[in-house]
């Protein structure tokens with residue numbers, strides 16, 4: 305079952321017609337990584353205190369979609385979508401605003417393919433006789449204001465952490481085997497499979513700043529000083545990444561006003577851009 309799901313998701317992402325960027329003449333996303341967490345993983349309950357009581361457990365997410373009492377046991381499938389080299393490369397040179405490639409990926413890559421992959425997971429599981437919901441794609445998905453800034457009721461990075469796909473970092477970004485310049489999506493299903501192991505000793509292990517007491521290069525990459533040795537100022541970041549200037553920039557490049565340009569300078573031209581930098 306696991307092999308079939310992994311193979312199908314890889315094929316879907318690599319062959320989907322919308323996973324093609326004329327500007328770079330290449331894909332938006334390269335081959336994904338797919339891993340599995342048990343819905344019983346105690347981390348999901350811990351997230352109620354780590355993130356906020358609004359954050360859903362897999363059972364709550366599943367039952368929000370399919371109704372109370374529908375979930376007994378199951379699995380959370382988490383997918384890492386690595387950004388293509390050409391998009392990453394274009395953003396490495398940037399100092400203030402993201403490159404055209406990065407900004408247009410927000411509209412035509414992130415804006416379409418993250419959710420499409422989630423929907424594909426749902427359809428794939430349905431075809432195998434199981435129910436599945438990708439919370440990020442659901443009509444009831446929402447963000448909320450937590451005590452530390454904007455958060456959501458289904459944090460893809462925390463889900464990926466539970467599936468053993470990587471860890472967090474100084475700037476909050478999730479560092480996977482394919483680095484930080486990745487996007488994430490997941491689904492909860494009532495299919496039960498053997499979960500992947502959590503290899504990390506703690507939730508910061510893949511970041512050089514915490515593991516080796518060095519680096520901090522992302523601090524200097526941030527154009528609005530939203531990153532310091534104390535961490536990431538989400539409100540400063542939010543204003544820059546999705547503020548009015550970012551929206552205007554996205555439109556000037558031919559992208560969508562609503563999605564804005566993003567930024568991601570802290571995800572490119574850094575040692576964790578496309579790999580785990582901790583040897």
Ligand code: B12
Nearest residue numbers: 455456459460472476477478484487488507542566567568
């Ligand atoms: C709200 C949001 C934002 C907010 C807040 C970000 C944040 N840090 O939470 C703002 C607007 C600032 C933002 C900015 C960006 N975002 Co955003 N955003 C989201 C969204 C919608 C929800 C995030 C969420 O729920 N956060 C919850 C809070 C609680 O997370 P946190 O504070 O980082 O968590 C900390 C604590 O839990 C703490 N902690 C303390 N004790 C413990 C114990 C344990 C065991 C653990 C695990 C953790 C822990 O460690 C964590 C890290 O410091 C997600 C999509 C999704 N549904 O997940 C995308 C998402 C996080 N964004 C993404 C991206 C790409 C961006 C941008 C690069 C913009 C762009 N596209 O150009 C910037 C990058 C900013 C940065 N340095 O991270 C990607 C992340 C990819 C990655 N590799 O990390 C996501 C996952 C979208 C996606 N589907 O791929 N974003």
Ligand code: SF4
Nearest residue numbers: 473512519520522576
């Ligand atoms: S650039 Fe360095 S300090 Fe910043 S997240 Fe990456 S490894 Fe950690």
Ligand code: SF4
Nearest residue numbers: 526541567568569570
């Ligand atoms: S996304 Fe941009 S504004 Fe936000 S922390 Fe990273 S570099 Fe700074």
